[in-house]
Amino acid sequence: MxxxxxxxxxxxxxxxxxxxxxxxxxxxxxxxxxxxxxxxxxxxxxxxxxxxxxxxxxxxxxxxxxxxxxxxxxxxxxxxxxxxxxxxxxxxxxxxxxxxxxxxxxxxxxxxxxxxxxxxxxxxxxxxxxxxxxxxxxxxxxxxxxxxxxxxxxxxxxxxxxxxxxxxxxxxxxxxDAERHDQIVAGISHLPYLLSATLVATVANQAQDDAAYWELAAGGFRDTSRLAASDVRMMGDILSTNTKAVATLLAQFRMQLAMLETMLIAGDDQRLSDSLQPIRLARKNWARDYEDRT
Amino acid sequence: MxxxxxxxxxxxxxxxxxxxxxxxxxxxxxxxxxxxxxxxxxxxxxxxxxxxxxxxxxxxxxxxxxxxxxxxxxxxxxxxxxxxxxxxxxxxxxxxxxxxxxxxxxxxxxxxxxxxxxxxxxxxxxxxxxxxxxxxxxxxxxxxxxxxxxxxxxxxxxxxxxxxxxxxxxxxxxxxDAERHDQIVAGISHLPYLLSATLVATVANQAQDDAAYWELAAGGFRDTSRLAASDVRMMGDILSTNTKAVATLLAQFRMQLAMLETMLIAGDDQRLSDSLQPIRLARKNWARDYEDRT
Missing domain, CATH: 3.40.50.720 (NAD(P)-binding Rossmann-like Domain)
Incomplete structure (x- = not known):
């Protein structure tokens, strides 16, 4: 073809x-x-x-x-x-x-x-x-x-x-259609970038008083923070042309985070585990399909 | 020796x-x-x-x-x-x-x-x-x-x-000392895990109505979401014994995220870039040192 x-x-x-x-x-x-x-x-x-x-x-x-x-x-x-x-x-x-x-x-x-x-x-x-x-x-x-x-x-x-x-x-x-595309990439690409950058900003802020943050950071931090190294001009261009979808996803992210944080602070370990388990399975299922595809 | x-x-x-x-x-x-x-x-x-x-x-x-x-x-x-x-x-x-x-x-x-x-x-x-x-x-x-x-x-x-x-x-x-250790791992390990899990929860919630979220997710999502696949019992055990440090870091994370989001929604592209650039450099510097070490 x-x-x-x-x-x-x-x-x-x-x-x-x-x-x-x-x-x-x-x-x-x-x-x-x-x-x-x-x-x-x-x-x-x-x-x-x-x-x-x-x-x-x-x-x-x-x-x-x-x-x-x-x-x-x-x-x-x-x-x-x-x-x-x-x-x-x-x-x-x-x-x-x-x-x-x-x-x-x-x-x-x-x-x-x-x-x-x-x-x-x-x-x-x-x-x-x-x-x-x-x-x-x-x-x-x-x-x-x-x-x-x-x-x-x-x-x-x-x-x-x-x-x-x-x-x-x-x-x-x-x-x-373009609207659907922009919503999807807000979730799978722009939100991950902002989380990654904000994680690095948070750790960098702590590390001002204690360089051991950088010394002890390892594989988990490396993966989660990787997108923070993306080209800033490119990401700024992308974010500024998708503000509404990104802001909508950020609001949903905050709700999800607040639910997990509430369980954590309340010491409700069973509900926390019960909430994290389907998240783990969703990630594992996606990763299996993604690896099959690529 | x-x-x-x-x-x-x-x-x-x-x-x-x-x-x-x-x-x-x-x-x-x-x-x-x-x-x-x-x-x-x-x-x-x-x-x-x-x-x-x-x-x-x-x-x-x-x-x-x-x-x-x-x-x-x-x-x-x-x-x-x-x-x-x-x-x-x-x-x-x-x-x-x-x-x-x-x-x-x-x-x-x-x-x-x-x-x-x-x-x-x-x-x-x-x-x-x-x-x-x-x-x-x-x-x-x-x-x-x-x-x-x-x-x-x-x-x-x-x-x-x-x-x-x-x-x-x-x-x-x-x-x-143990207090300092627990604060550091809250930043470099437990916060990244929670962000990763919350990202997957947010995308999974969207994907209920549109499976294309999963189809289009690629390398950036893979890296940022990897920790969400961690063993839930192990992570629950870790989080529940470090609640105070994790909650403190989450509060700081929210502040950092709110600053970036404010610039984004205001359309203040220059300030957004100016804020993202030092974050990018911090990640790149850390990654260079980390690769030298490992």
């Missing part, structure tokens, strides 16, 4: 880990690939490694001959491009897809594109601990979920075109 | 991962090892694999000839043994050390031992995802911190004896 997707001219806006990896994975499925980035080093690297055929910092020149445009920039930048500039640069019938981590603001902004452009919101659930185009990997998307969210510019043809692109990447397309 | 420790008769009460691994690591440093456990399968396994020379379910018979007794049971069981029974079974000059995960209740209970017994609280900062004597590993303690906490029965000789035991295990002795 991989023969389905073919681009004459693929333009990728944003030459980081996601954009570079997508270029590598699409090498055999596009006649010509242009990379757009304001960072000269990223452009140079992409050209030297033949990740792209052409690199430019000029958005208009980069996309105006393309039949497929992939927006692989931070969410805020994608929204700004969609609202302000890119629509007038594109040829009719171009497919626009983005790789942003939140979707509502982006699919809303896609409505500003001219009729005749087919635009679909996308979120590949993949990545690496360290970003940058030099980390590019042609298997980054393989076997990972790739959420597709319809916009007012998602024609039936654009939808099929996007599904075919996702299939060509070896990823697993999951279609859902 | 490893030649220092010598036991004539080492008794280990509790034949799980910690007790079994300690027996293996002490094989060449004890003339005779007795394992005490109420579980017949654990005793059988320990004998079959020659982890111990003798196994019994009778606490008195297990410890009354020993010159070194290691209590490798849950905290609640250790406290009960110290308060109610074990003192009258022990020979004078016996060294008693425990491996419990919280220390204040245990060192308090050690004061109930007869004068003439040397007793030191111990907490080796090590373990495995899965417990049980069949997971025993003679290198479990190697290069890991092993906290020692004085009790009213810690004579100068008992302290040196315990330090020598820790050194023989290849572990790194860190001496501190």
């Amino acid at each position: 991989n023969g389905g997707f073919r681009a004459r001219h693929l333009a990728i806006v944003g030459m980081g880990l996601m954009g570079g990896s997508l270029a590598l994975a699409m090498r055999e499925h596009a006649d010509y690939i242009t990379g757009v980035d304001s960072d000269a080093r990223a452009r140079e690297f992409a050209l030297e490694r033949a990740i792209v055929d052409q690199a430019t910092d000029d958005l208009r020149a980069g996309v105006n001959q393309a039949d497929v445009v992939v927006l692989a920039a931070p969410v805020g930048v994608i929204v700004e491009m969609l609202q302000m500039r890119i629509g007038s640069y594109l040829r009719s019938n171009t497919l626009v897809i983005d790789l942003g981590s939140t979707k509502q603001d982006i699919v809303d902004a896609m409505a500003a594109l001219p009729i005749g452009i087919g635009a679909v919101g996308g979120h590949p659930m993949t990545g690496k601990e360290n970003g940058g185009i030099n980390e590019s990997d042609d298997s980054l998307y393989r076997n990972r979920p790739f959420v597709l969210c319809p916009s007012r510019r998602t024609t039936p043809a654009a939808r099929l075109h996007a599904l075919s692109l996702v299939e060509t990447l070896g990823a697993l397309a999951i279609e859902m | 490893n030649g220092g420790f010598r036991a004539r008769h080492l008794a280990i009460v509790g034949m799980g991962l910690m007790g079994g691994s300690l027996a293996l690591a002490m094989r060449e440093h004890a003339d005779y090892i007795t394992g005490v456990d109420s579980d017949a399968r654990a005793r059988e396994f320990a004998l079959e694999r020659a982890i111990v020379d003798q196994a019994t379910d009778d606490l008195r018979a297990g410890v009354n000839q020993a010159d070194v007794v290691v209590l490798a049971a849950p905290v609640g069981v250790i406290v009960e043994m110290l308060q109610m029974r074990i003192g009258s079974y022990l020979r004078s000059n016996t060294l008693v050390i425990d491996l419990g995960s919280t220390k204040q209740d245990i060192v308090d209970a050690m004061a109930a031992l007869p004068i003439g017994i040397g007793a030191v609280g111990g907490h080796p900062m090590t373990g495995k995802e899965n417990g049980g004597i069949n997971e025993s590993d003679d290198s479990l303690y190697r290069n890991r911190p092993f906290v020692l906490c004085p009790s009213r029965r810690t004579t100068p000789a008992a302290r040196l004896h315990a330090l020598s035991l820790v050194e023989t295990l290849g572990a790194l002795a860190i001496e501190m």
Whole structure:
């Protein structure tokens, strides 16, 4: 089924880990690939490694001959491009897809594109601990979920075109509306990040008076705190475009925490165990399924 | 320096991962090892694999000839043994050390031992995802911190004896009082566990209406939720013997979370980034040091 997707001219806006990896994975499925980035080093690297055929910092020149445009920039930048500039640069019938981590603001902004452009919101659930185009990997998307969210510019043809692109990447397309996507990632990604960062802030505050906190911290702390090391600009961009869903989840988190804390302080060990046991099973069941999938 | 420790008769009460691994690591440093456990399968396994020379379910018979007794049971069981029974079974000059995960209740209970017994609280900062004597590993303690906490029965000789035991295990002795230990582990271990469990409870609650939460959860969720899969009885035992320190840390955690949430909801992206950046650096610095150590 991989023969389905073919681009004459693929333009990728944003030459980081996601954009570079997508270029590598699409090498055999596009006649010509242009990379757009304001960072000269990223452009140079992409050209030297033949990740792209052409690199430019000029958005208009980069996309105006393309039949497929992939927006692989931070969410805020994608929204700004969609609202302000890119629509007038594109040829009719171009497919626009983005790789942003939140979707509502982006699919809303896609409505500003001219009729005749087919635009679909996308979120590949993949990545690496360290970003940058030099980390590019042609298997980054393989076997990972790739959420597709319809916009007012998602024609039936654009939808099929996007599904075919996702299939060509070896990823697993999951279609859902942007609101549902943003609620889900608030729970499985943005809430975990905030908890991880707040845990580190709490321990760091204690450790000001006693460095033994850092000395004794080990594997459990390492896992729970790992997301706190995420890129702050990227996470700020993500959180600020998903405030409502994140705040809603935080309210629910506080309720759940208060229930456990009440049992703990009351010394109600049996009820505490009875509450923790199904949580443990839910985590174990998920982990078993997740390992089977990956 | 490893030649220092010598036991004539080492008794280990509790034949799980910690007790079994300690027996293996002490094989060449004890003339005779007795394992005490109420579980017949654990005793059988320990004998079959020659982890111990003798196994019994009778606490008195297990410890009354020993010159070194290691209590490798849950905290609640250790406290009960110290308060109610074990003192009258022990020979004078016996060294008693425990491996419990919280220390204040245990060192308090050690004061109930007869004068003439040397007793030191111990907490080796090590373990495995899965417990049980069949997971025993003679290198479990190697290069890991092993906290020692004085009790009213810690004579100068008992302290040196315990330090020598820790050194023989290849572990790194860190001496501190029990209150400080319990505050530290509340931050680096018990708070992370509660956050991890509460995260899973929050997501599981959402996932009741939408299974896509589980489908899309990936590496970030996996790391942050890992501790939620911990043994519930063990964690309940630990939390219930460290309630005050855990509740104090939870209050601080809530304050830190409220500060980040306020910036998020206010849309104060710059202040949010400025707050997250030092957290990121603290985590990165700790992880670098931790990896150097391990």
